[in-house]
Amino acid sequence: MSPTAQRPDALHPGVGGRATARPTLEEVAALAGVGRGTVSRVINGSPRVSTKAREAVQSAIAELGYVPNRAARTLVTSRTDSIALVVPEAETRLFSEPYFSDIISGVSAELAETDMQLLLILVRNQRERERLSAYLTAQRVDGVLLVSVHQDDPLPALLESLEIPSVLAGRRGDLEPLSYVHADNAGGARMAVRHLLRRGCTRVATLTGPLDMEVAQARLGGYRRALEEAGRSYDEALVGLADFTEEGGRVAMRELLDRRPDLDGVFCASDVMAAGAMQVLRAAGRRIPDDVAVIGFDDSIVARHTDPPMTSVRQPIEEMGRTMARLLLDEITERGRARRQVVLATELVVRDSA
Amino acid sequence: MSPTAQRPDALHPGVGGRATARPTLEEVAALAGVGRGTVSRVINGSPRVSTKAREAVQSAIAELGYVPNRAARTLVTSRTDSIALVVPEAETRLFSEPYFSDIISGVSAELAETDMQLLLILVRNQRERERLSAYLTAQRVDGVLLVSVHQDDPLPALLESLEIPSVLAGRRGDLEPLSYVHADNAGGARMAVRHLLRRGCTRVATLTGPLDMEVAQARLGGYRRALEEAGRSYDEALVGLADFTEEGGRVAMRELLDRRPDLDGVFCASDVMAAGAMQVLRAAGRRIPDDVAVIGFDDSIVARHTDPPMTSVRQPIEEMGRTMARLLLDEITERGRARRQVVLATELVVRDSA
C-alpha cells in the first residue's frame, strides 16, 4: 500500500538479516538536499523551517516511505510515547467482567488523538510483579495506569518511589497521594439501599467485596449510611463478607440466610455476587423480588441475563478510563504538577429484581 | 525495595530533566574493573566469560541497581522484546465477551517464562488502522498476534507484506498463508446438532454469525454436515443470518419463528445470540427445552446465567492463546520457518437448555 523503498540489500543475504532496509533520516536529508537537522525539525514540527525546505523534505519522506526509528529517538529523548495499563489480575474472573474492557475502551478512545501507544500489562504473581518492576525501572513507558487497587498492593508504592507519572482506578484510602479516578461507590450503594427501603424492605442485608479494597469498604459504608439515615440500626448479622465472586456470593448468601432467614432485601457489591446470591435464594424457595429484593453493582452484562433481570448500580466505567488517560497525559506533559482526584457519579438502573 | 543509586545530579536541575540518572553499562564496567564487552556478555548470558569476571560484573550490577536501557539495545539489534496483540474491535460487544480476556490470559501465561512484553492494541476504525500500520512499519514489535479475523480485513495482508512474524486466531479461509490457531468450529457445530437430533429434534434451525468470518461459515458448515449425515435435507428456511450479537439473535429468531413456527431445536453460533433467541422463544410461549431445545457456542459466562442454563460448545480459548504465543515465539527466533496451522478440539457442555 504505502510506497516502500525496495533497494537491493547487501551481497550477503544470510545471517538472519531483515529483508528490507528502512530508509534513515540521513537518506531523506540527502534526497531533499538539506541537512539532518532540517529533516528532524520538519518531522518534529518546528516552526523554524522555510516553506521551501519543508516541502522538499516532505516529498522526500513520501518518496522513500520514511518512518522514523523510535528506538533512536527514545535513546536521545528518553521518551517512549507509550503508556502502560497495569492490571494486577489475581484471577481470571477479574478479566471476565466487562469492567476492564470498558476501562480499556475509554483509555484508548482518549488516546486516539495522540500518538501514544497503549500497552496492557497483566500482573498475576510475584514473578510478574518483579518483571514489571524491572520494566518500569528501565523507563520503558512514559506513564502508568493502574486498575484494581488493593490496600496491600506494593505497586502504588513502587510507582511513587519511581516518580513515574501515574493514575489509579480507585484508591488505597482517603489520603491516596497518587492521582486517581473512581466512581462514587458510597453514593451508589446508598442509592441502592434507599431504593430497597423505599420499596418497603425492612431487613436489608449486604454482600461485601474483599475489605482490603477501598471500593468494597466504600460500598459497605454507603449501605450503612443509608440505613442510618432512615433511622435503622446497622446490624452486623446482616453483613455477609465475600469477595466479588459468584461462588463467594453463594457461600455468603447461604450463611446470611441461616443467620437471618427473615431478610427481605440484599444489596450486593457486585453483579456476579448478586447472581450467585439469586441462585441460593431461589434454591431456598424465595421469590425475587417478592420475598427478597436483590440489587447488584456494576450493571455488567450479567445483570441483564439473570432471571429476573437485575437492578444494579451503574458506574461510568468507560468515562473513568477516558478520564484516567486524560489525567495521565497531563501529568506526563507537565511534570511535577499537583496530583488530581476525580470522582464520577453512579446511577441506579432499575430492572425487575428490586 | 531494589537498591537504586541515588547520586547527586548535575548542577542544573531544570529543563525538564529526570530526577535520577540511571547507571550505564560503562559505569558497571568501571566498577567491576572490566571492559564494556565483558559486561555486555554477562548480561546476555554468553558462556565466553570467566567465572571471576562474571561475579565481579554481577555484584557491580547489584550494587548500582543497573537496568539495561532497552532503547539502546533495540537501536543496535532491532529487536524490541515485545509483541503486539491486535484486536480489530469493531464494537464494544466483542470486548464484553470473555473470549478476548481468555486469549490474553493464555498468551501471557505462555509469555511468563520469557521477557517478552505484551502490548495490546485496539483497532476500531480506519484512523487507528493507519496508526497501527505506521507502528508496525516502524518495527516497534517483534511479532503480531491478530484475533477476530474478517475476510475483508486489510490487516492480514499488511502483515504479509511487512513480512513480520504473525499468528492469527482464526483464518480468512482454507488457503490462509499466515500461521493461525483456531478451534474445530465445524466439528463443534456438528456435535451440537447431532446432540439435538439424538434428543429427538426433527426441525433444527441455526443462527449464524456474520458470514464474512470464516468462523461463522465453519459453524454453519458443521450444522449442515450433521443434518446431511443424519439423512436430513438442509433447509434454507431454517437458517437465520445474524451477527453474533444478542440483538441480532433476537431479530433472527423472530424471523425464524415466523417462517418455521414448527421448529423444535436451534443451534446458535454464539452464546449471546442464543441468549437473545431464548428470550424471544419464551416471549412466544415456547418452553425450553421441551418445545424448543437451544444450544450456544463459546460456553461463556452468559451460558451459565440464562434460564435454563445453556448447553454450549466449549472451545479451549485460553489454550488457543497459549498456542498462538508459542507459535509466534518460534517464528521470531527461527525466521523464515514454515507457517504453521493448529486446530484445537471443541467439546459439548451439556446443561439444561438441550
Next chain:
DNA sequence: CTAGAGTGTGGGAGCGCTCCCACACCTGGC
C-alpha cells in the same frame, strides 16, 4: 622449543536519532 588452536578480553565503530553550537544570510537603524 615452536607452531597452531583455542579461550577470554578490551575497546573501536556504529545503530539512527536529537540537541545545540556555529555560521551564513538577511534585514533595518544609526
Next chain:
DNA sequence: GCCAGGTGTGGGAGCGCTCCCACACTCTAG
C-alpha cells in the same frame, strides 16, 4: 557605510548499547 539582532541551516557530538576485530594469554601436539 557599519554593526546589532534576527532567521534558517548544516553538521558535530553523543545517547547506551551490541558487534566484532584484534590482542593477549593459555594449552596441546609435533
